[in-house]
Amino acid sequence: MNTPEPFAGETAHSPVRHHILSVLVENKSGVLARIAGLFARRGFNIYSLAVAPSERHARFSRITIVVDAESTPLEQVVGQLDKLVNVVDIWDIAPRDAVERELLLATIATDVSNRTSLLDILGRAGASIIDVDPGAVTVMLSGTPASCDEFERALEDYSSVELHRTGRLAVPRLGQELTSTERGLR
Amino acid sequence: MQLTGAQALIKSLEQQGVDTVFGLPGGAILPVYDPLLDSSIRHILVRHEQGAGHMAEGYSLATGRPGVAMVTSGPGSTNIVTPIANAHMDSTPLVVITGQVATSSIGLDAFQECDITGITMGVTKHNFLVRTAHEIPRAVAAAFHLATTGRPGPVLIDLPKDVAQSTMEWWYPVGPEDYDLPGYHPLVDLDEADVERAVALIAAAERPVLYVGGGTLKSRATAELRAFAERTRIPVVTTLMARGAFPHSHELNLGMPGMHGVYAAVTAMQRSDLLIALGARFDDRVTGRTAAFAPGARVIHVDIDRAELGKIRQADVAIQGDVGMVLRALETAGANPPRLDTWWSEIRSWQATYPLTYDDEPTEGPLRPQHVIESLAANAPAGTIVASGVGQHQMWTAQFWPFEEPNSWVNSGGAGTMGFGVPAAIGAKVGRPDRTVWCIDGDGCFQMTAQELVTARSEGIPIKVAILNNSYLGMVRQWQEMFYDERYSEVYLSPDLPDYVKLAEAMGCVGLRATTPKEMSDVIDEANAINDVPVVVDFRVDASEKVFPMVPAGASNDDILVHPSQRKETR
Structure with missing residues (x-):
């Protein structure tokens, strides 16, 4: 077995060897379909995907794609993505050079018996309560993918009604060289 | 306004x-x-x-x-x-x-x-x-x-x-x-370091081959290619998509590589120590089994599309760029291989031993399709444009028609779209009304889009169509004969249904037919004399004729099957 070296930041919820593509795209209808279609067509595996309007201009959105670098030829993904006319720029960020964060929201059924232990878990994880009613709380954690994994495991003992994760966002660590297609409006 | x-x-x-x-x-x-x-x-x-x-x-x-x-x-x-x-x-x-x-x-x-x-x-x-x-x-x-x-x-x-x-x-x-295309930047600058590394590889090569693909035509780099090839004397192979990018008759041209390529072209690539791929994409029909393709070759891969670089074959020097621009840069840098005499003498012996060939036909017919194509070519004016459908007739045309200039070969390569020929020939004739346009078609392909001859007649577009009528979906028939124990499944079409002459006439075209070599030569003269309406010629060809050489699908290019007349008993 040719198992790649594990690295800090690898989590139970990510592929053995993942890679992050931060893709700046034109904010036009159908762009997400073009990207998803490209991945499906070429047989590339997306692990997670997060989309939101970009910091630069309402014209652009940023899509953060985590790909399984084990099964997916990264050069091909970048080359094929780059051919999509609506793709403006691609940052190719290796996980060890990235600061990654993810948001987790969970709604948990609570009663008098478990409230104290739950508050303890929330406190240790650094999660906060964002909504409460007599039978349940909704909590939020923003943190590294690994801390989200750990928090998710800690919640397994509770009747967790709903648990949603955003998929990760990533930026290069400060001082890191960035591999970019170096185009578009910088 | x-x-x-x-x-x-x-x-x-x-x-x-x-x-x-x-x-x-x-x-x-x-x-x-x-x-x-x-x-x-x-x-x-x-x-x-x-x-x-x-x-x-x-x-x-x-x-x-x-x-x-x-x-x-x-x-x-x-x-x-x-x-x-x-x-x-x-x-x-x-x-x-x-x-x-x-x-x-x-x-x-x-x-x-x-x-x-x-x-x-x-x-x-x-x-x-x-x-x-x-x-x-x-x-x-x-x-x-x-x-x-x-x-x-x-x-x-x-x-x-x-x-x-x-x-x-x-x-x-x-x-x-x-144009509001912030993500589209088609022009890329050449990296001088890449050019230098390519020059070094070329200088060290003993068995180089110029692997010329359709991108060379798209880049309009045929003059640059010719200058480079003639100065370096590196052998040239032109893929199906690049027929005409380098003159067929040129002494440096080995012909088409691939599944139905010329033996010398296929084998030169297999034995090569340096492939210089120019706007070619290592298609499976060229490489055969990729793991066994040109095993001793280093690769310089030039393509305008960076996603092609390393897609199939890892290149030793990958250059994203326009073929013409890269060839000009290589010329400026003075890329020159050492003496290629030994390499050429090997290639010449392959050419002499395994030329493209076919058996003579009986005087009473049926015709050999390759002979029909050679006769059409011999009687066609210089600059004739040839379109084809997809299948045996397409491969024979790519093999036997002497394409001398760019944009004279109109065919469906990557997709392999049957029925492409007739409408594509019409479009070619509209674009180049001064040129004779022959569509060399199969009977299966013809039936898919023949109705466009009505368009051709009514719009005054006098193309010529040669149907190589073997009454079969011939390429599928060939595979069933060779790889499915002659169990023919759903490939027979009938030579007479439809009656191609009457069908042509019903569409306002001239319909002709030839069964014997004598009729063939008369009918070609007749067809060439008609320049006001479309002509359709029903050439009755031998249904058992197969396309050779052939590399069976999934096999190594080393296992190329030559024409039966060239096979040694020991093979």
Whole structure:
């Protein structure tokens, strides 16, 4: 077995060897379909995907794609993505050079018996309560993918009604060289 | 100046220098057909939208200019998907305009509604759904820019009916900066270091081969290729898509490589120590089993599309760039291989031992298809353009027709679209009316798109069609004979049904037939004498004739099967 070296930041919820593509795209209808279609067509595996309007201009959105670098030829993904006319720029960020964060929201059924232990878990994880009613709380954690994994495991003992994760966002660590297609409006 | 969207579309096409549109009207595109009446643009009314698409491809392949097709929504648009996919595989620049239902009806399953931008996402270079009349000039200008720059390809513009009917203040983009394409930068600078590394590899090579693909034609780099090849004396192979990129008769040209390639071309690549791939993409029909392809070769891979670099074969030097630009840079750098005498003498012995060949035909017929092609070529004026469908006849044409100049070979390579030949020949003739255009077709292919001969007759487009009628889906028959123990499944078509002569006559064409070599030569003279209407010749050829050489699918190119007459008992 040719198992790649594990690295800090690898989590139970990510592929053995993942890679992050931060893709700046034109904010036009159908762009997400073009990207998803490209991945499906070429047989590339997306692990997670997060989309939101970009910091630069309402014209652009940023899509953060985590790909399984084990099964997916990264050069091909970048080359094929780059051919999509609506793709403006691609940052190719290796996980060890990235600061990654993810948001987790969970709604948990609570009663008098478990409230104290739950508050303890929330406190240790650094999660906060964002909504409460007599039978349940909704909590939020923003943190590294690994801390989200750990928090998710800690919640397994509770009747967790709903648990949603955003998929990760990533930026290069400060001082890191960035591999970019170096185009578009910088 | 206030124009309707429809007028703006036609005016935009005129701005782009479009002289011909191939199309067929219908409900959603109806508004655009009205201002067309007042335009200088020639419209060719096809009988099926697939014909419009292939005609636009043939026009483009013969002229080097983008082909334009226009159809209506729904089934009109889906009927042109095959040509779009074909153009995408072969990097042919097309602009396809489809009508769409009114914007207020999109998504409501309206009559003849179809999500054609969704359907064609994977088979176009890009597509647009135009939402306001103001956007039309930009969409058209951007479509032509995208279709013709970088790696060329098809671009689709979907135009809702209400957008065509609404009005706009006329404007036209001045240049690419007005196209609103922030993510599209087709021009790339050459990395001098790459050029230097390529020069070093070439200088060290003892058995180099120039592996010339269709990108060399798209880049219009045939003069640069010839200069480079003649100075370095590196052997040249021209792929199916590159026939004509280097003169067939040139002493440095080994011919076509691949599954049905010339033995010397296939074997030179296998034994090569340096492949210089120019706008070629290591297609499976060229490489055979990729793991066994040219095992001792280092690779210099030049392509305008960076995604092609390393896709199939890792290159030792990968250069993203225009073939012509790279060849000029290599010339400037003075790339020169050492002496190639030993290499050439090996190649010459392969050429002498295993030339393309076929058996003589009996005087009473049936004809050898290869002989028909050689006879057509011998009697065709210089500069004749040849189109074909897909199958045995296509391979024989690629092997035996002496393509001497670029844009003289019009065929469907990557997609392998049967029925491509007749409409593509029509498009080629429209683009190059001064040239003789032969379509060398199979009987199976002919039946798929023959109705476009009605278009050819009514529009005054006198193409010539040679049907190599072996009464079979011949390539499938060949595989069933060789690999399925002669168990022939659903490949027989009949030589007489339809009666091709009567069918041709019913479509207003001249219909001719030849069964014996004597008849063949008479009929070719007769066909060549007719220049006012389309001619169809039914050549009765031997159904058992197979395409050789052949590398069986999935086999190594080392296991090439030559013509039976060239096989040694020990093989």
